[in-house]
Amino acid sequence: MPTEHEDTKDEISLAEEIWIALTFTWSGKAFQLSIAESDRVFDLKNVIHNLTRVPPERQKILGLVKGKLPPEQERIGDLRIGGKKFTLIGTPEGDEIKDPSQLEVLPDVINDLDIDVSEDSAAMKAYKNDKRNIRKIKEMTEKLKVNLIHPLRQGKKLLVLDIDYTILDTKPLTSGSLPPAECARPGLHQFLEAVYPYYDICIWSQTSWIWLETKLVELEMVGSDKGYQIAFVLDKTSMFTVFTERDNKPWTHSVKPLQIIWNHFPQFDASNTIHVDDLSRNFALNPGEGLKIHAFKNAHTEAAMADKELEKIARYMVHIASVGDFKTLSHKDWKYVVRGLPPR
Known part of the structure; x- marks a missing residue:
């Protein structure tokens, strides 16, 4: 169980977080989101997914950065995108035509590339x-x-x-x-x-x-x-x-x-x-x-x-x-x- 001192340190760390406000359009609608500088591109894609139901693998993000969007592990704070507006293109879940062979199957968690x-x-x-x-x-x-x-x-x-x-x-x-x-x-x-x-x-x-x-x-x-x-x-x-x-x-x-x-x-x-x-x-x-x-x-x-x-x-x-x-x-x-x- 964390001590009172440890809890205080965590609160201070969280209070020091810098949050970035972003605006984007998708299918003719405007959306707003907030993302922390310590987050990654991975987290940004998941926030967009929650707002639009467009899964990360289908998201095409235009105008956020020059050129191709960086890899998912890239820190948001390193992108210098504060106040940016961008456009999202992508089909939300449920609206695509599904190939029966692509339907979700029972999960199989594999012991690959493990790390200690x-x-x-x-x-x-x-x-x-x-x-x-x-x-x-x-x-x-x-x-x-x-x-x-x-x-x-x-x-x-x-x-x-x-x-x-x-x-x-x-x-x-x-x-x-x-x-x-x-x-x-x-x-x-x-x-x-x-x-x-x-x-x-x-x-x-x-x-x-x-x-x-x-x-x-x-x-x-x-x-x-x-x-x-x-x-x-x-x-x-x-x-x-x-x-x-x-x-x-x-x-x-x-x-x-x-x-x-x-x-x-x-x-x-x-x-x-x-x-x-x-x-x-x-x-x-x-x-x-x-x-x-x-x-x-x-x-x-x-x-x-x-x-x-x-x-x-x-x-x-x-x-x-x-x-x-x-x-x-x-x-x-x-x-x-x-x-x-x-x-x-």
């Missing part, structure tokens, strides 16, 4: 001090409405658990090629039952709530008589995009900012929260709380059926449950810790 921010102190500092990230956390906190499925229990720690390729193989589940039970990572329910006496459980997925709810029910994680309860669920709408570099090239990715949970539930903070995910980049704003698990795929194979990862993580999490401050731990060492535990 904890190995780069400069990147960690840049993420933490980015005014845009500070403001996004504040905005996401205000926007978040948590629906408690099961009451939080006094004195418990918090497990934030990813779903796609962490506790199930997403591809055969969404395609229907395997029954839900055969898509689950081996030992899923035993893992959750083992840690539940010590941890309240939050499921946080990078997919949408529609698919997430269906998955949880099909996997019997919700609405069953298992020996654990899911406290609450977050989906991709509680994530936002951040900007960094990879191999000296601009790179963007989404993050799961634990601070928005801590702001809603102050009994949880960095001292008692652990985040299990197959993507290290999801830990970017909270690298110390992340525990990376290798991605679970090819659920139908013999190797996948022999997977023991959740059994090992359960042993680790039960072992550290009595630790008063998780900030004293390095979850990167979790496998070494498990190897040193006495046999059961």
Whole structure:
């Protein structure tokens, strides 16, 4: 939980933000918007999307800058566009003729181009001090409405658990090629039952709530008589995009900012929260709380059926449950810790 001093620093940082007013026309109508200098071209396109329903990939912006619009990671403050008027050309969602092959399908979150921010102190500092990230956390906190499925229990720690390729193989589940039970990572329910006496459980997925709810029910994680309860669920709408570099090239990715949970539930903070995910980049704003698990795929194979990862993580999490401050731990060492535990 942030201290009063830290809250004051954040408020000062946000107060120092410089906002730019812009006017544009689209389909014969005038629109106005406000964008912060610390925002990126990515954010500008999303504001335009919210105003017009024209998705970023269809937006043609004329008159804002000379020549071609800069890449999405470019900072608004570097464009010197204050007071500018521009024209938008683009077809809004719903008005296009859709090819059936282009219709949205069930999401498939892939472990590509992953990055471990904890190995780069400069990147960690840049993420933490980015005014845009500070403001996004504040905005996401205000926007978040948590629906408690099961009451939080006094004195418990918090497990934030990813779903796609962490506790199930997403591809055969969404395609229907395997029954839900055969898509689950081996030992899923035993893992959750083992840690539940010590941890309240939050499921946080990078997919949408529609698919997430269906998955949880099909996997019997919700609405069953298992020996654990899911406290609450977050989906991709509680994530936002951040900007960094990879191999000296601009790179963007989404993050799961634990601070928005801590702001809603102050009994949880960095001292008692652990985040299990197959993507290290999801830990970017909270690298110390992340525990990376290798991605679970090819659920139908013999190797996948022999997977023991959740059994090992359960042993680790039960072992550290009595630790008063998780900030004293390095979850990167979790496998070494498990190897040193006495046999059961």
